[in-house]
C-alpha cells in the first residue's frame with residue numbers, strides 16, 4: 159500500500175515531480191502519483207486531502223507552479239505532513255511558486271523544498287527519511303544512499319581543465 163502520495167497541479171508538472179517519484183522508487187518506498195488541481199479541481203482536492211490518512215498515506219508531496227496554492231490547501235484539510243515543491247513557471251521561473259508555497263500562516267504547516275527538480279528529489283528523500291523513523295530496513299537504505307553519494311563525491315578527486 160502506498161505510504162506517500164505525490165500530487166501536482168497539472169500533468170505539465172510531472173517531468174519535475176517524477177524526480178520525487180524516482181527517489182522514492184530508488185529507496186523502495188511505495189507511492190501514488192496523480193494530478194489534483196487547487197483551482198481546476200477544488201472538490202477533488204478536498205476529497206483527496208480529507209481521505210488521504212484513511213487510505214494509509216503518511217506523507218503528501220504536493221508540487222505546483224505559478225499561483226501554487228495546492229500544498230497549502232491540502233495542508234488545510236489534513237493532519238498529515240505536506241511537503242511542497244515549487245515547480246518552475248514559464249513567466250517567473252518558479253519564484254512565484256516558491257513564494258506562494260512558503261509563506262504559510264502560523265498554524266498550518268507546509269515544508270517547502272527548493273524550486274524545481276532538486277526540490278522534487280529532496281521531497282522524495284525527506285518523505286523517505288520521515289518514514290524511516292519507524293522502518294528499520296528503510297533507514298538502512300537511506301543511510302546507504304547518503305554514504306554512496308558521499309563516496310561518489312570523494313572519488314571525484316582533483317579537477318583539471320579539459
Ligand code: RP5
Pocket residue numbers: 166167168169170171195221222223224225245
Ligand atoms: C499550476 O499551473 C500547475 O501546477 C502548473 O505548474 C501550472 C501550469 O499548468 P498548465 O497550464 O501547464 O496545465 O496549476
